[in-house]
Amino acid sequence: MEKREKKERRIGLPELTNAEKGKVVLRFAPNPNGPLSFGHARGIVINGEYAKEWEGELILRFDDTDTVVKPPLPHAYQQIPEEAAWLLGYTPHRIVIASDQIPHYYHHAEQMLKDGFGYVCRCSGEEFKVFRVDKTECPCRPNDADLNMDLWSKMLDGTFKPGDAVVRVKTDMTLKNPALRDWPALRMQDTANHPHPRKSIGSKYRVWPLLDFQSAVEDQLQGVTHIIRGKDLMDSTRKQKLLYEHFGWTYPETMYWGRVKVHEWGGFSTSQMRRDIEAGLFTGWDDPRLPTLSALKRRGITADALRAFWIELGVTQKDISVPLSALFSHNTKQIDDDAPRLSFIRSPQKFKLTGNHPQSVEVDVHPNHPKMGQRLFELNQPNIWIEAEDAVKGDLRLKGFVDVSLTAETADVQSIERQDQRPIVHWLSEKQSTPATLIVARDGEIMEFVGQMEAHTYPEGTMVQLERIGYGRVLDSTTILFSHS
RNA sequence: GCUCGUAUAGUGUAGUGGCCCAUCAUGAAGGACUCUCAUUCCUUCGACCCGGGUUCAAAUCCCGGUACGAGCACCA
Structure with missing residues (x-):
């Protein structure tokens, strides 16, 4: 055995496992319920840098499958790609809009029902929670494919109302992790009263996929090879892997980052910002008090500084709290030479x-x-x-x-x-x-x-x-x- | 409650059993330069959560504890 060279400090992002130059496909999938915020920038920068490094592709995907709790903001469909391009320094290679893909999700839901690894569940959320906690099967679980297809059509045609029925993925009710037990894949939404804001979609569909199902199917359709996201979605990965096993697919490689808190900002959410802006508490999405990308850009934070900042934090699973000065010191380096x-x-x-x-x-x-x-x-x-x-x-x-x-x-x-x-x-x-x-x-x-x-x-x-x-x-x-x- | 994850200087981060009395950045302190409290450069300060175990050897592996975070939504 030769003596190893003195270890050199790794610079930049950690190596992507199982990656092949030119064949890497990554994605960043925000909910377009508002423009991008500081936190979203991490997803864009990390995935985008890997795509560049491996000469692969970055997909920008709009996960706009909720019209009631987090309704999409029409303007975001235009603003997000612009902001992403600004931040990346290049245009995302593909744009996918989940609400355009509903027929694909239906197709896979039907396959799931026909092949018996999914079922229509008519229990209420509260009722099912009892089964989940007690590790017992719900009465809908043993229904056969024909009955499931019949119930499915009643979801589609509106015989059932939102809350009456959901489609579940059959996993195992005795799984150690309660989050994975027969998880919900599609549900109904009242799109008559809460139409999808995209005109072409509007009230067209009553049945909508939930994140775990939509995301899993879409990743497969798009040939995603690596998923890099927050570790709050670790159980999401586990759910999706169970679904991939049913379909006979191979799950992408995954990496996670931990939670980031900015000392000066504390917690914030897109939904809350949207309410506060509408209530007149802020002048708009680019109000300099807000942690949005547009506000930071307006304040003169450069895309290079933002990129350097997120790359420096890397993809560790540690929950961290950083001061804004960390971002500012990157920015100073970027702008000082040119600032009159x-x-x-x-x-x-x-x-x-x-x-x-x-x-x-x-x-x-x-x-x-x-x-x-x-x-x-x-x-x-x-x-x-x-x-x-x-x-x-x-x-x-x-x-x-x-x-x-x-x-x-x-x-x-x-x-x-x-x-x-x-x-x-x-x-x-x-x-x-x-x-x-x-x-x-x-x-x-x-x-x-x-x-x-x-x-x-x-x-x-x-x-x-x-x-x-x-x-x-x-x-x-x-x-x-x-x-x- | 159940499940999952993380724990290196003030803050981030490198480190996957010997090269580590631990890397780099930022920060703080001091200095050089400069007719800015800027930039640049130099110096200094400062850390492996705790307890066991495995091993000739542990920041690195295992077990327990503690702390923090997340999931268990017909949100993403």
């Missing part, structure tokens, strides 16, 4: 510049990149702005300009060159300044700082660095949305 510097004076206090000083001064747009040009401050009309917090310090160095000593209304120039270790502060000439607003989302609240900002012509969307404050995104010529420090 700008002066923003909060609580501005006006001083008249006295003494000998140049009539104008130029400072770099970016200290590390002189090629980005110069900023001109004209002082022939010698009023300047200084932050109130700095003004109390007395002797100051106006950054890039002169040493001054403050009185109540004047700033007396003491030296052009820097003479001592007095604090360096950012400042603004009155002529180059404009009233402006800095919007900051913090602790679930929106704060607006009104002040004086250096006039600029950067277009909407430009990431700038407000000197001594932090990074922000230009919303318009007089408004900056604070990103992070």
Whole structure:
């Protein structure tokens, strides 16, 4: 045996088991009941990176099979693919919409009933719960295929109403894990009163598959080779494997990640956000207080930063809690080199510049990149702005300009060159300044700082660095949305 | 209650029996550079949940405990 080389730190994502270059098929399957959120980004990034690494395919699948509890949001069908493409840097290879696939699910449900590994169960949820707990079989279980097909048709034609009957997968009522015992595969929904929001679907179907059945069948139809998802779906995998055994299919390789909590956000759900937005608590899905992808994008978080962040967390099954600063440090690396510097004076206090000083001064747009040009401050009309917090310090160095000593209304120039270790502060000439607003989302609240900002012509969307404050995104010529420090 | 899963520095993460008095990042502290509390660079700090067992050897395997999380929905 040769002595092994010193172990090297693995970089990037762990190796995909049983993968073949060019033949990997992965999927990300959100419910389109709202646009994508921070948490969804993990699914897109991880699956998307593996698809890229293995030269495989990424399927974006809309799991829109519930019209009552989590009804789909029509706009999401358009927004989600756009957001996914933004985040991935490429367009998902295939898009599948579950509500377009209902005939396939029916076909497999019928095969299940005909082959005897599924049955129509007319027990109520409460009644079946007793059987599940007691490990006993429900009276519907022994029904033969003909009776099951008859009951199935009564589900389809509306003889039965929602709640009257479900289709169950026959597993084993004595299974150790209660979650796996004869689990429900399809149920009825009142699509007359709760039509599917897609016009082409509407009230067309009464019987709808549940996640475990729909997802399992669809993965098989699409030839998915690897499923990477949250570990809350581990029992889902176990249920689906039992179904795959019935059908004689081979289940894909699986990987799981644990739960992520962001300290600053705590728990949130798409459904709750939707209610809060509709109730007017937020301005929209891109309200900077919300953990949605659109809000993060609007705040100036780059797709690269988001990707680096999720790749760094990897696919461990550990439940973790991360501070937003982890994401921000990635973002700083992405944007700092290109972010022009700008002066923003909060609580501005006006001083008249006295003494000998140049009539104008130029400072770099970016200290590390002189090629980005110069900023001109004209002082022939010698009023300047200084932050109130700095003004109390007395002797100051106006950054890039002169040493001054403050009185109540004047700033007396003491030296052009820097003479001592007095604090360096950012400042603004009155002529180059404009009233402006800095919007900051913090602790679930929106704060607006009104002040004086250096006039600029950067277009909407430009990431700038407000000197001594932090990074922000230009919303318009007089408004900056604070990103992070 | 039943079932399943996880446990490495403040926070994330590498590590699949000897290379580990444990990796990298972030964070904190200090310093260099810099006319920003930015960027960049350097230094320092700081961890294998607890208890048994297997083994010549355990962060790594096994058992028990503890903690945390998840599933047991006619939600996804």
